[in-house]
Amino acid sequence: MPAPLERHAKGYRIPGTGIHLDPLEPVMHAVISHAHGDHAAPGHEHAYCSEGTAALIRKRFTYPARHLHAIPYGEVFELNGVPFSFHPAGHILGSSQIRWEHAGKIHVYTGDFKREADPTCEAFEPVRCDVLITETTFAARDKVHPDAAGIIASIPLPEKANLMIGAYSLGKAQRITRLLNDHIPGIRVMIHPNMHDYHKVYEQMGFQLGPWEPFRRELFRQERGIAYLVPPPTLLNYRKGTHFIRAFATGWDEKHELYDFALPVSDHADWPSLIRTILESGAREIYTIHGDGQELHDAEELSGLSFSFID
Ligand SMILES: [Zn+2]
Structure with a gap:
């Protein structure tokens, strides 16, 4: 054939x-x-x-x-x-x-x-x-994806720190935004500028993501209960800070010294x-x-x- x-x-x-x-x-x-x-x-x-x-x-x-x-x-x-x-x-x-x-x-x-x-x-x-x-x-x-909602709902959200989540700007970032809004009550989602246009296209095409806002450095420093979504290279370039913990949203469930835990959410x-x-x-x-x-x-x-x- x-x-x-x-x-x-x-x-x-x-x-x-x-x-x-x-x-x-x-x-x-x-x-x-x-x-x-x-x-x-x-x-x-x-x-x-x-x-x-x-x-x-x-x-x-x-x-x-x-x-x-x-x-x-x-x-x-x-x-x-x-x-x-x-x-x-x-x-x-x-x-x-x-x-x-x-x-x-x-x-x-x-x-x-x-x-x-x-x-x-x-x-x-x-x-x-x-x-x-x-x-x-x-x-x-042996590759069976865990339930994405369960993964997000069980994120160890520390009281004294925010979350920084590495996610690809197109697709993953929009899905994680919606998952955070749906499964973590009271979370405030901030996104990297690379993601704005894609978030807006999703909403224009009728897919609601829940509340999100552009990143503001002072707020991320001063307040808590914030999840900041960044592209993977930005996550890997950030030095470890005391006011946030770092996660990477990846279907590969990889461990890495440059982030604290993986969110095995796959597309x-x-x-x-x-x-x-x-x-x-x-x-x-x-x-x-x-x-x-x-x-x-x-x-x-x-x-x-x-x-x-x-x-
Ligand atoms: Zn693809």
Whole structure:
């Protein structure tokens, strides 16, 4: 069977169509799953993405794609004779699975996705297909994400100190803002300037995050009960202070001398979610991408399906 995607100098390409998925260098036709920097890039002649992704891309890049086409979820659009549609992936605002029909088969590329409830983005929708291309960031049997609400609710919030939380500016910061507001009564959320625009796009697209305000140094010094969200490099550059403790929101549950504890909140599918998603798709041909999929290829739960890597 020919692979449904081929690696190309500019990213992945659907063979024989001239259409690229998530290319990082300018191309003629780019179909983009979501606005994270390892999937979205500026400068394409024609870029196609969901409405939420388009809103974020316009903030993210100083110049937009020359022709940025925002397509509502579920609406079919045709490129070089190939029908495409976007379906929610539950990863961040606007994140999409990409569905297309080619060579007599229905294909779905999951992009980054998660199945956990997250009120800050559109919920993942299972899509039936013949060929599924899935991300495998956490494709290990022992990788089962803990409940995010429980993690946030059990943060050891000291009376004499504030919290500084490292979180990626797009996606994670908005989800953590909402989780803090929902699960820590009375918390006051301050955010780094890099996050303002993204917070506002989320709210404009109808996803409420709860109260938040720009960072103010004097207040952070003088008052307590504040959680300050910063991008990871800012967290790692801050010297340990006596008036705050440092946490890092990461699905990897990493320990590090530069922060006091990890908040294992992930926006990628864990093992049970990967199994469930593959089974619900009805696909007989599975391709894995973005991560090490070997354990998934060998999974008993999925025996009888055909597995291959896209490298
Ligand atoms: Zn992503």
